[in-house]
Amino acid sequence: MKSTQKTKAIVLRSLDYGESDRILTFLTDEFGKLKGIAKGARRSKRRFANALEPFSLTTLLFSRRGGGGLAFIEGSDVIRHFAGIREDLDRTLVAACVAELAEHFSVEGKKNLPLFDLLTDFLDLIESGRMTEAAERFFELRLLKAAGFEPVLDRCVTCGAPLEGIESPRFDCREGGIRCARCAVNSPDFIPVSAGTLRTLLMGRDIDFERMPRVGLSGPMAREGREILGCFIRHLTGRELKSVSVLSEIRKRYTP
Ligand SMILES: [Zn+2]
The missing domain is CATH 2.40.50.140 (Nucleic acid-binding proteins)
Structure with a gap:
């Protein structure tokens, strides 16, 4: 039946x-x-x-x-x-990334309302034309949190030293967290990331949804944010997601 x-x-x-x-x-x-x-x-x-x-x-x-x-x-x-997403190429590409990430980090048959609400809110934001590159990172952070893979950005993932006390933080993609200079010794493959970038990412993760498009990551900070979250997501998924590589290829080609 x-x-x-x-x-x-x-x-x-x-x-x-x-x-x-x-x-x-x-x-x-x-x-x-x-x-x-x-x-x-x-x-x-x-x-x-x-x-x-x-x-x-x-x-x-x-x-x-x-x-x-x-x-x-x-x-x-x-x-x-x-419809406002589909009639614009950049919006379509960003929405495709957001959807592919949601597909990868959701589980069949397992209810995850925070993830569902997050995706709805972000599709809304993309449609409104207020999506920013920083907000793409904030989406990734919120998605990782909703899926149970939140990276540790506010303290050394090994010794627990708070971010404010860490001189040159480095991001460890495999651990999904930052390390202080002492705990990162002899690990040249960790990605250097500035405290300013980390603080902005943490703010964007927690801020009210409405205020989020006003928080910016520009120049080197945007690059650092892309690098550490991209690296961590690739580590979790085991590969580069197709929509993500398409978006970055097109941006590289058409951004002046
Ligand atoms: Zn440490």
């Missing part, structure tokens, strides 16, 4: 499958990450409208037949379409 369930869901990934089906990955508020198949999705515009486009926030109806595997998507209604 099948029973239909209902949840709010954000489309993270959408892949055409066969003649008319789609395979989808969602982040839901009730069931964590959810993978499903929408039979006839590309024919039945009425049943799915544009509710299955990447980044759309929808009310999803789905069922499970047999054990495990893909859920069957029975229908979906758009709550937010985020």
